[in-house]
Amino acid sequence: MKKTIDIITLGCSKNLVDSEQLIRQLEASGYHVEHDPEEPQGDIAVINTCGFIGDAKEESINMILEFAQAKEEGVLDKLFVMGCLSERYLKELQIEIPQVDKFYGKFDWKGLLADLGKNYDPKLHLERSLTTPDHYAYLKISEGCDRTCSYCAIPIITGKHVSRPMEDILDEVKLLVGQGVREFQVIAQELTYYGVDLYKKQRLPELIERMAAIPGVEWIRLHYAYPAHFPYDLLRVMRENDNVCKYLDIALQHISDNMLSKMRRNVTKADTLEMIRRMRAEVPGIHIRTTLMVGHPGETEQDFEELKDFVREVKFDRMGAFAYSEEEGTFSAKNYEDEISDDVKQARLSELMDIQQSVSAEVAQRKVGTEQRVIIDRIEGEYFIGRTQYDSPEVDPEVLIKDEGQDIEIGYFYDVKISGSDDFDLYGDLI
Incomplete structure (x- = not known):
């Protein structure tokens, strides 16, 4: 036994x-x-x-x-x-x-x-027993991180950035496609640095383009990019390949120059705004997911107001946020005093997420009446639950389709007309 x-x-x-x-x-x-x-x-x-x-x-x-x-x-x-x-x-x-x-x-x-x-x-060494539904998988392309953000303990834990050889990654994709995987969530601590250690230059655009050319790869979605030295050729790859989702997860953390400097992000407010403008211009319809931080040492009320204005004006399609917590061994822990109280941090976090909730409702409402390609993840109660190309598993909105005896299979794509929305999820009818 x-x-x-x-x-x-x-x-x-x-x-x-x-x-x-x-x-x-x-x-x-x-x-x-x-x-x-x-x-x-x-x-x-x-x-x-x-x-x-x-x-x-x-x-x-x-x-x-x-x-x-x-x-x-x-x-x-x-x-x-x-x-x-x-x-x-x-x-x-x-x-x-x-x-x-x-x-x-x-x-x-x-x-x-x-x-x-x-x-x-x-x-x-390329094989895994998937714990996700059979039709999607996470694809890790590197380990570690060479960035020196003030608050982050990841480099202490995982060490320097180490890219996987491109051929290994592509072979793994082919293997997973052969097992029925149609959708790939490409992940790393820092996607945009991919290739610098192995090939002496950023090669994420080339990797994604080669992945997109593999028969059977239906969707590729990108997680955890970094704003400094962003490889803009990636936008061309996204625009030219229908199976590269118009979606990018890029953690920005803050917008005020004061905080970006204290956080050691190697980017300015002007850089950030120009990057977002360019992304939306070069990839019409792109959905940007970001993560923001409140309560980092040195964050003033003025910095926080600037951050709130940023969220209102940019209207991120997807956004998460968290409160700063001091991590031993980090630049922050060694050089700054964690002087902002937990109550203030939590109040700022709640205020920021309240703003985003109304933004998210607007984003969802704009999809009502549109037709979307949806992949079905599961059946839950009286609904089939699926996602559009703009939605990553576990963290993003879902599409609920009433189970009325339609011929729908889990793991397959269907054209759906969006009939309604709430603050987070969408409702649709099979076309």
């Missing part, structure tokens, strides 16, 4: 890719793997942790403690921990939570296989 291993993934989609690679190796070694079970199913559990900001670290610690208790109660035989939190706080965690059999960092999880008496199979 196969032994069962539970793998719990916390944090971002980049962690999810790591878990999927580990699952494939474990399954090839004869294990049955459950991903994100509601309660322990197997004799062994592996928790893939996040260590990015305070809330994520707390979630990871709580999950480890929950499974440590299950081990003490005899529900589990062994408990392993890997990922970013483990990479960052390895020694501290070993002391604080001795119930864990072994901690692994973000990049040494292959040692887990050896500790289970199994060997890593290099022939499977």
Whole structure:
């Protein structure tokens, strides 16, 4: 009888890719793997942790403690921990939570296989067991980051930017297409730096263009770009290739020159506004997703007012925001005092998101009456749930189509007329 291993993934989609690679190796070694079970199913559990900001670290610690208790109660035989939190706080965690059999960092999880008496199979290095629906996958093209943003601990955790060889990425895409994947979410800590380390120049536009030429690739969506030194040829690739979604996730963090300087973003307000203008001019209809930060040390009321005006005027199609939390080892922690109270941070965050809520409602309303190509992700209650090219899984609006006996299959594309909207989601009818 196969032994069962539970793998719990916390944090971002980049962690999810790591878990999927580990699952494939474990399954090839004869294990049955459950991903994100509601309660322990197997004799062994592996928790893939996040260590990015305070809330994520707390979630990871709580999950480890929950499974440590299950081990003490005899529900589990062994408990392993890997990922970013483990990479960052390895020694501290070993002391604080001795119930864990072994901690692994973000990049040494292959040692887990050896500790289970199994060997890593290099022939499977491009293979993953997908935890997403069969029709889409996340595609990680690099690790690490060379940027030096004041608040960010990612370079401390993951190290320098390391691009994957282009041919490896393209081979993986072909492999996934052969398994039925039609949609690819291209991810990295910093997409736009892709290729600089390997090829001495930015090669993201070339990579995406070559991906778009692979038969069976229906949608490509880009996540986590950086505004400084943006590779504008990417806009041409997006404009000229119908299967490259008119969508870009680019974290801007702030708009006032005072804050951009303190955050060490290597970009100005004028640069940012010109970049957005150019994106919208060169790719008509592009949907820009961004992330903004409030409460960074030195943010004045004037800076915050400037940020609110920016959100009102630019009208981002998709936007998230979070409050600054001091991360040890970062430039901010070493050089600035975290003088803004949590109450002020949360009040600013709420105010900013209230502004965006009305913007999002406007964006959704503009789609009413239009025809959209929609991919169907699942059935939920009396609705088929899908997305347009402007919507990434988990984070963006969805399209709800009433189940009235239509011939609709999950994972396929349909033309839908948008009939209504609310603050976030759209409603549509099959054409």
